[in-house]
Each structure stands twice: as structure tokens, then as C-alpha cells.
Amino acid sequence: MKKGLPKNKTPRTPAPERSANERKKDFKEVSLGYSPAMAQLEASRCIQCKKPKCVLGCPVRVAIPEFIQQVAKGDFLEAARIVKESNALPAITGRVCPQEDQCEKHCIIGIKGEPLAIGKLERFVADYERLHQNLETIETAPSTGKKIAIVGAGPAGLAAAGDLAKWGHEVVIFEALHKPGGVLFYGIPEFRLPKEILEAELEHLKRLGIKIQVNYVIGKIKTLDELMLQDGFNAIFIGTGAGLPYFLGIPGENLNGVYSANEFLTRINLMHAWEFPAFDTPIHPHKTFAVIGGGNTALDAARTALRLPTTEKVMLLYRRTRGELPARLEEVEHAEAEGIEFHYLLSPVEVKGHNGWVSEILCQKMKLGEPDASGRKQPQPIENSVHAIKSDAIIIALGSGVNPLIAKSSSDLKTDRHGHIELADPDINLTSRPGVFAGGDIVTGAATVISAMGAGKKAAEGIHKYVMNH
Numbered sequence: 001m002k003k004g005l006p007k008n009k010t011p012r013t014p015a016p017e018r019s020a021n022e023r024k025k026d027f028k029e030v031s032l033g034y035s036p037a038m039a040q041l042e043a044s045r046c047i048q049c050k051k052p053k054c055v056l057g058c059p060v061r062v063a064i065p066e067f068i069q070q071v072a073k074g075d076f077l078e079a080a081r082i083v084k085e086s087n088a089l090p091a092i093t094g095r096v097c098p099q100e101d102q103c104e105k106h107c108i109i110g111i112k113g114e115p116l117a118i119g120k121l122e123r124f125v126a127d128y129e130r131l132h133q134n135l136e137t138i139e140t141a142p143s144t145g146k147k148i149a150i151v152g153a154g155p156a157g158l159a160a161a162g163d164l165a166k167w168g169h170e171v172v173i174f175e176a177l178h179k180p181g182g183v184l185f186y187g188i189p190e191f192r193l194p195k196e197i198l199e200a201e202l203e204h205l206k207r208l209g210i211k212i213q214v215n216y217v218i219g220k221i222k223t224l225d226e227l228m229l230q231d232g233f234n235a236i237f238i239g240t241g242a243g244l245p246y247f248l249g250i251p252g253e254n255l256n257g258v259y260s261a262n263e264f265l266t267r268i269n270l271m272h273a274w275e276f277p278a279f280d281t282p283i284h285p286h287k288t289f290a291v292i293g294g295g296n297t298a299l300d301a302a303r304t305a306l307r308l309p310t311t312e313k314v315m316l317l318y319r320r321t322r323g324e325l326p327a328r329l330e331e332v333e334h335a336e337a338e339g340i341e342f343h344y345l346l347s348p349v350e351v352k353g354h355n356g357w358v359s360e361i362l363c364q365k366m367k368l369g370e371p372d373a374s375g376r377k378q379p380q381p382i383e384n385s386v387h388a389i390k391s392d393a394i395i396i397a398l399g400s401g402v403n404p405l406i407a408k409s410s411s412d413l414k415t416d417r418h419g420h421i422e423l424a425d426p427d428i429n430l431t432s433r434p435g436v437f438a439g440g441d442i443v444t445g446a447a448t449v450i451s452a453m454g455a456g457k458k459a460a461e462g463i464h465k466y467v468m469n470h
Helices: 002-009 036-043 064-073 076-086 090-096 118-131 155-166 195-206 224-229 261-269 296-306 329-338 449-468
Strands: 147-151 170-174 211-213 235-238 258-260 288-292 313-318 341-344 346-354 357-371 377-381 387-390 393-396 423-425 436-438
Touching (some): 076 118, 090 449, 155 235, 224 235, 235 449, 296 393
Parallel strands (some): 147 235
Antiparallel strands (some): 357 387
């Protein structure tokens, strides 16, 4: 390995992007991705470690050195095949996965230089396969005669479904909304994840024989009992995510023009609200947006608001400083380049309105105190510092909790005080109920797409062993 260390001096290959002035006016994708030559150049930086730590940093355990080696050779289709052995949605994770905190964080060449652009290479091979129409169905095992129900067509459910179908099980996904994908469809904007990419990945899963039933609310239309006792499912995986938004709990929060990030992004992404009247789901023509929060969802909401036709200004209000922002640095830099105004060390205390509509938000200035148990410095209010910020729309992006519907319809499914499903056996993601497994945000609370997929894959292994022994 030491002989390869001089390669660290080779700079990382940047992927081209559309200019900020151009992209902030539309919903087309920001990053243009690698060309074949760029991909090979970047892949050639890999030193093929004997003990690749990058794989340990990947929640779905992609064989990273092996697929990178094929990219370097120019065999892009083989590289895509290797990735898809572990990752059912590589064109998606290559775009939205925080690789800098996972696989790339453990890259050896990143010790003395820039880590390998694993995410961009993953995106490249997935896109290459799709564009070259080489989308053959992955060979599946002979039918086991077992039926598995997946509740929720988000990242966790899709990952579990993909593995279970490969192993020969009959898989049916039940999705409450009218489009599968969960947060991939309604939560992530088109300019970060084009819907045609998601549709292509879903088609890949359907070729495995997976059936997807939309507009089907488990807990209302059918209970877990009915799925197992009446419909004959041998096991169930619950991956319903965390889509119940948190609010500030301050006066004036119920005024018109106050949105949760979930509602705002769903209206835009799933319902094409910005294309009214072509789509009959209008969103009020606001001029100024104030977005509360500092995570990826807050950045997505702010950058989406900026692209609406009547928007003149978008502000992001965060109670800590830029250094504490939990959002991906790449997204922060994109937002800054596009003209989002960042206002740090501010905490909202009241929303004011006129004729029932938002007109301004009162904020208190903050200072950072001592670190809390998580290691982050705690914001503390500064006395006599409350002031008004004019805005006719407010988007609250403070995270989200779980929908209690399924747990309420199944009394023997244990949950914690926040409504998250408790696991009786975390090694296989088994719940307190035999034959019922769970994973993703419904268990952990809001997290990343790839961590939810990792949970789905772990549960799939547990389900496979369970149904084959019962």
C-alpha cells in the first residue's frame, strides 16, 4: 500500500456543474456527472487497498474497490453489475448519499490528499448502464413459495424488496401515496434527484418481479393481522419512514403562509405545484421565504423556494453558525452560490401576520455556549435582542417524527415514547411481533437514505432466514 501513496498527489477529478445563475431559474439537475474519460481518470486514483476501509463505511457494503477497478479498465457495465449486487438504487445513492461521512471518509488516499470520489463514480456507472439500455433482469433464485409484504416504498422498503426478490420470494410493496419512492419522490427536489432517475430504478426492481400497490394505507385498508392471516403473507417488513413534521411551538405558527418542509416539498415534488395551472395544485405566489433549520431538508426547501416564479428572496435562519450546519457542505455551497441568504445565530420566537397571512417573523439573537452531550455547542439566547425579519412565507424544517397509524392498529407491536418501533432482535431487525420486521426512519428516527437502505438489507436477511425456517 505504501508504494501507492504518491498517487495521493493526483487531484480529485471535479464533476462539471451548471452555473448558479442558470440553474437557480429551473428544476433541471445541477451536477452534470462524469464523462467516461473523467470517470476513468478518477478511478485510476484508487490504490486498491488490501483491507478497504471504504467498504466498512458503506451501510450496504458495496464492493467498492472491485467496481472502481472495472471503471479504471473501462468496463462500465461490469462495474454497474458489481454495484447492483449490493445496492438496489445506485443512481440515487450516487446523487444523494453523504459519501463524505461514510465511504469516502474512510478512503486511505484521503489521509494525505483528497479521497476518491466514490459517489460520483457510483452515479456514473449507474447512469451509463441506464443510458446504454443494458438493463437486463438480474437472475433470481427459484421460487420459494413464500410471500413477503413490504409496508412503505421508501429507501428501506425498496432495498429489502430487492434482496428478497433475488432470493426467490414473492414480494408485494404497499405504498400509501400515489407514487412509490417515499422521501426519494416527495422529499428530494428534481434538481438533486430527477424523477426519471427514480422511475428507472423502480423499473429495475419491477423486473425482479416485485409488485407495488400504491394508494394503499396499511393500518386503514388492512392491518398487519389481515395481511398475515387473510392474505397469507409469511412475513412483513415495515419501512414507513418518519414523515410527521415537527413544528416550533411558537405563537402565530398557524398563520397562512407557514409550511412544514414536508408539505412544501411534497406539494412541489409530487404535485407539481409550481406548474399551476397545468397541474391543479397551486402554491401561493410568495415573494420572500424564511426557512427555519440547517439540515439537508432545510437546504432542499430553500433552494426549491428560490426556483418558484414569484420568489424574490430566500433566507435560511439557523440558531448556530455555518460550522455547525448539519447539511452536506456541497449543498450549502450550492445554496450560497445560488443566492440564498444565510442568517446565523437566530432563533424564531413568534410569527406575526396581517389579515391571516404571515408578514414577519420575530427572532432572538443567540450565542454559542458549552458543548452538550452530542459535542455540539449549545445556542443560548442574548437578552433584549429580539427583532423582526420581513417575510410572507415561512418553511419549518426541524426534522420529523413517525406516523403512529400502523403501531396503533397492532397492539402487540412495541414502540418507544416517540413512536419509533422497538426491535426485539436488532441483529435481524425483528420487532416484538413474530414475523414482523422493521427498519429505517420508523426505527431510528430521520436519518439518511443509505442508512435506511442498510437497515432494509439487514432486515431482508432476517426475513429470509425466518420464512425458510417456518
